[in-house]
């Protein structure tokens with residue numbers, strides 16, 4: 001592959017159609033049965049050559065751009081530096097993020113930008129890094145980053161980074177209700193552990209069995225059956241997200257009242273996800289949610305879609 005002068009990568013957000021959370025491990029992570037589903041709502045990351053010696057520079061546009069850190073902690077910047085270090089080259093690049101994924105919303109927006117930056121810099125610098133190596137670098141950046149490279153629907157084991165693609169038929173229609181303000185992922189996992197301790201079940205790996213993927217959920221995905229999928233959606237972090245943000249219950253109820261087949265918190269929240277029967281159903285649930293005053297905005301979208309891909 002030859003180096004390029006400008007590379008744009010489109011990358012999807014995710015919803016977890018099953019988020020089974022096992023016990024707290026000694027390393028501070030939880031073992032998961034995490035069924036990721038990539039949706040068309042996504043970010044774009046454009047890489048252009050940087051000033052030699054200046055390293056990674058960043059820009060971000062979009063309504064929530066002010067919430068995105070533009071320092072060294074940005075996952076896109078970390079991804080560019082990690083890829084450059086792996087190849088022993090200077091990470092001189094400018095990354096421009098067009099942000100549509102809610103920030104700190106439980107839709108893996110930062111992870112998506114990290115994956116997009118790996119793909120964009122790989123093409124810009126003409127490196128041709130094999131996918132298995134990109135997946136390893138992605139796992140170093142965060143548990144959700146490898147899935148953003150793959151897209152589609154996949155089961156994540158371990159802390160979510162060990163991926164197995166899952167068969168899926170057709171297209172499912174979703175609505176995402178964006179909340180005011182985000183939720184911290186570590187805080188939601190901590191609240192999940194606190195609720196387990198308070199219920200007397202314990203929170204450690206010795207007390208909580210490692211979850212398995214639901215056979216009914218996998219069958220619903222393979223069959224392309226939204227009604228069956230609606231009956232199988234689960235999120236073990238939902239109680240914790242609702243405990244930290246009780247008002248989310250009003251949003252979930254408003255979507256169900258508007259005709260959604262099912263409602264759940266997306267990942268660690270606070271974005272709420274609604275499965276609809278079809279595209280028209282999703283549009284009408286989104287309109288009703290917007291009018292309900294229980295969320296800041298609601299977007300109809302669909303999936304599954306591919307992972308981080310060069311568009312131009």
Ligand SMILES: C[C@@](CO)(OP(=O)(O)O)[C@H](O)COP(=O)(O)OP(=O)(O)OC[C@H]1O[C@@H](n2ccc(N)nc2=O)[C@H](O)[C@@H]1O
Nearest residue numbers: 028029030106107108142143144159185186189267268269
């Ligand atoms: C909950 C999920 C569900 O897909 O996504 P979000 O809702 O945040 O998008 C993920 O597990 C989030 O993955 P990600 O956001 O990449 O987390 P990481 O950076 O790897 O870890 C951040 C922190 O989350 C907690 N963490 C994360 C993953 C995991 N399996 N167990 C954990 O306990 C740990 O406290 C960890 O220090």
Ligand SMILES: Nc1ncnc2c1ncn2[C@@H]1O[C@H](COP(=O)(O)OP(=O)(O)O)[C@@H](O)[C@H]1O
Nearest residue numbers: 073074075103104105106107108109110111113
């Ligand atoms: N490119 C990025 N986009 C958004 N947030 C980022 C990014 N890089 C780092 N972050 C940090 O990651 C935190 C979690 O953001 P995000 O990945 O959007 O949410 P979640 O982990 O809930 O899916 C943000 O609060 C922000 O401080």
